[in-house]
Amino acid sequence: MKLKLILSVLLFVSVTTIADDDYIRPQPRKTLHLPWDSKPSSYPQQVHISLAGDKHMRITWITDDKSAPSVVEYGTLPGKYDSVAEGETTSYSYIFYSSGKIHHTVIGPLEPSSVYFYRCGGQGPEFQLKTPPAQFPISFAVAGDLGQTGWTKSTLDHIGQCKYDVNLIPGDLSYADYIQRRWDTFGRLVQPLASARPWMVTQGNHEVEHLPLLKEGFISYNSRWKMPFEESGSSSNLYYSFEVAGAHIIMLGSYDDYDVHSEQYRWLKTDLSKVDRKRTPWLLVIFHVPWYNSNTAHQGEGSDMMKTMEPLLYAAKVDLAFAGHVHAYERSKRVYNGKLDPCGAVHITIGDGGNKEGLAHTYIDPPPKWSEFREASFGHGELKLVNSTHAFWSWHRNDDDEPVKSDDIWITSLVSSGCVEQNRNELEHALVTP
Numbered sequence: 001m002k003l004k005l006i007l008s009v010l011l012f013v014s015v016t017t018i019a020d021d022d023y024i025r026p027q028p029r030k031t032l033h034l035p036w037d038s039k040p041s042s043y044p045q046q047v048h049i050s051l052a053g054d055k056h057m058r059i060t061w062i063t064d065d066k067s068a069p070s071v072v073e074y075g076t077l078p079g080k081y082d083s084v085a086e087g088e089t090t091s092y093s094y095i096f097y098s099s100g101k102i103h104h105t106v107i108g109p110l111e112p113s114s115v116y117f118y119r120c121g122g123q124g125p126e127f128q129l130k131t132p133p134a135q136f137p138i139s140f141a142v143a144g145d146l147g148q149t150g151w152t153k154s155t156l157d158h159i160g161q162c163k164y165d166v167n168l169i170p171g172d173l174s175y176a177d178y179i180q181r182r183w184d185t186f187g188r189l190v191q192p193l194a195s196a197r198p199w200m201v202t203q204g205n206h207e208v209e210h211l212p213l214l215k216e217g218f219i220s221y222n223s224r225w226k227m228p229f230e231e232s233g234s235s236s237n238l239y240y241s242f243e244v245a246g247a248h249i250i251m252l253g254s255y256d257d258y259d260v261h262s263e264q265y266r267w268l269k270t271d272l273s274k275v276d277r278k279r280t281p282w283l284l285v286i287f288h289v290p291w292y293n294s295n296t297a298h299q300g301e302g303s304d305m306m307k308t309m310e311p312l313l314y315a316a317k318v319d320l321a322f323a324g325h326v327h328a329y330e331r332s333k334r335v336y337n338g339k340l341d342p343c344g345a346v347h348i349t350i351g352d353g354g355n356k357e358g359l360a361h362t363y364i365d366p367p368p369k370w371s372e373f374r375e376a377s378f379g380h381g382e383l384k385l386v387n388s389t390h391a392f393w394s395w396h397r398n399d400d401d402e403p404v405k406s407d408d409i410w411i412t413s414l415v416s417s418g419c420v421e422q423n424r425n426e427l428e429h430a431l432v433t434p
Contacts, residue, residue, distance in 0.1 A: 031149050031356055041065035044103075044120035046187025046224075048194035049129055050201075051166070051242050053231040056108030057129065057198065059087075060226065061120045062100040062187065066091075070103040074118035078126060081119065083107070092223045094215060097180040104226050112245075127195045132165040136388065138245035141167045142381040144288070144324025145204065145351040147175040148186055151378045152354030154398045159380050160193055162396075166244060167197055170324040171204025171254070171288030175356055176220065178209055183220050201225055202251040203238055204288040204324060217255070227251065232271065239264050241271050247385055248280040252287040254325075258305050265308065272316045273431050281388040281415040283318045285345070290323035292332045292347040294371045297360035298325055310336065315430035317343060317414040319391075320383070324351035327360045328376040329395055331407060335370040343419035346411060350395070352378045373407045389416035 039045065042065035052058035059072050070089050073081035087105025091098070103120070110116060112134035118127050132138060141164040146152050159167065174186035190199070203221055210217035222237045229240035238253035250271060258264050275283060291306035293299065302323070313321070314336045329352050336344030352359070359376040367374065378398040385391045394408040414420055 031147075040123075042068040042121060042123060044124045045100075045191075046184065047120060047127060047191050048187070048225075049196075049198050050225075050227060051132075051198045051244065052106045052108070052228050054243075055110050055112075056106050057110060057131065058226065058228070059103075059105050059107060059118065059120060060224070061103050062184075062224075063103065063121060064100045066101050068101060068103075068121050070105050071122055072105045072107050072118055072120055073122070074107050074116050076114065076116060078117045078128075081117070090223050092219050094178075094180050094209075094220065095211075099180070099220075099223065102223055129196055129198075130165070132198070133245045136246050137384055137386050138166070138247065139164045139385075140383040142170070142322055142348075142350055142383060143167070143353040143379075144170040144322075145172040145327055145355045146186075146190075146353035147172070147355035147357075148182065148189055149354050149356050151398060152189070155354045155378060155380050156190065156193060158396060158398065162382050164197060164382065167193070167199045168249070168286055168322065169199060169201040170286045170322050170350065171202050172206045172324055172351070172353075172355065173201060173204070173221075173225070175206050176209070177206060178211075180220060183224060187224070200242065200249070200251065201227065202286055202288060203253060203255060205255060208255055234267050234271075235263060239267065243280055245385070246280055246388060247282040247284055248275050249284045249286065252285060252305075252309070254288040254302070254305060258308055260308060265312075268309065268312060269431050272312065275316065277317075277415050277420050281413055282320075282385055282391070283316060283414075284320045284322070285313055285318050286322045288323060289325045290330075290347065290349040290351075291321070292330075292335060292368075292370060293323075293326055293349060294330060294364045294367050294374060295326045295328050295349075295360050295376075296362040296364060297327065299364075301325070312430055314341075314344060317420045318345045319414050320393075320411070321345045321347045322381075323347070323349050324353075325349075326351045327355060327357060328352055328363075328374065329379060329381075329397075329407070330374040331372050331393075331395070331409070332370045333372050338368075338370070340370055342417065343414060343422075346393075348381065348393070350379075350381050352376075353380065354378050354398075372409075375406065377406070379406070389413050 044061040070087040176182035207221040289302040330349040332347040334344040397406040
């Protein structure tokens with residue numbers, strides 16, 4: 001009887017958490033204004049790291065001094081650096097703005113699940129990073145459409161509290177929106193987290209910043225956030241892939257050409273042909289504009305890309321697809337071509353990182369059959385790939401500065417369900433079809 005009562009209470013708590021329609025959302029918060037911190041011109045700032053091929057990490061930072069060296073000293077003990085790497089630099093101008101010297105230096109080979117101490121440019125503070133594991137389990141933080149508001153800071157604080165190995169960002173980082181100094185303040189805002197764990201990002205509409213006849217698009221994004229596109233055989237920083245601890249992760253460009261004749265489409269087919277599900281049983285895809293969206297905001301914007309690329313991803317048996325753009329949270333059931341499909345991907349929209357434009361509150365009713373959970377609140381997600389067959393996903397709402405777990409689910413990989421083996425011929429046909 002006592003056990004029955006406990007189970008009843010737990011069931012009640014679970015149900016009321018999932019269907020919490022009475023939740024009163026906190027008010028929007030103002031844009032952050034970070035005070036200018038005067039440092040020597042050669043002092044490293046806006047430090048962030050990203051994965052750069054097998055056992056390597058790219059360290060990126062900016063200096064005002066154009067002659068500062070692109071050198072990273074690193075080692076496994078604080079203050080004792082037994083390795084040195086030298087990298088490359090770039091810079092850009094944008095109307096009346098000129099960037100500092102942007103340094104990109106790759107270090108490695110590095111041991112998995114290890115802490116390294118490093119220093120940029122031969123001076124400044126010592127930073128500390130932790131490399132991801134080489135095997136399961138591995139944990140990812142996921143948050144899109146970050147911006148620079150009070151809610152952004154709350155989201156970042158919550159991500160900092162969770163034990164994650166890699167941060168995945170499905171686009172819309174700084175919300176600089178042509179004001180280039182806002183890229184600098186964003187870099188300073190995220191440095192405490194982005195200098196300690198790899199941030200793997202793709203672009204959103206707020207990264208475009210195209211000025212007809214004056215500036216090509218993505219100049220700020222490409223200069224500041226270099227990803228491992230060359231390491232994955234891509235010709236563009238707007239789409240690439242990487243592998244980490246049993247997962248093959250593909251970052252696609254919603255704002256680059258994606259039709260069947262495009263370079264991105266050709267690259268995707270080539271990349272999928274190289275995926276070995278024995279080595280990487282989990283296959284994840286991240287892009288900005290959602291394909292499955294029951295919010296009234298941005299309805300249908302992902303339809304063309306979905307029509308072109310979803311058949312390829314379905315044939316490859318992608319497990320999970322993450323998107324941003326819509327400023328709310330939504331999780332689908334396994335779905336393909338608008339219909340429930342046990343071999344389709346779970347689609348998660350997580351464009352709720354804290355941006356200045358606020359939340360998208362209105363949903364289509366009744367919800368589509370494929371929509372499992374949806375809520376217009378700021379927050380972040382956590383994905384733990386426990387082993388080759390099971391993963392645990394949770395979404396944490398920002399509730400008055402406390403991360404409240406509002407949605408969670410165990411996900412079984414398509415490899416373990418038999419979908420991958422059953423559809424091997426389908427994949428081979430999709431990859432060879434012009």
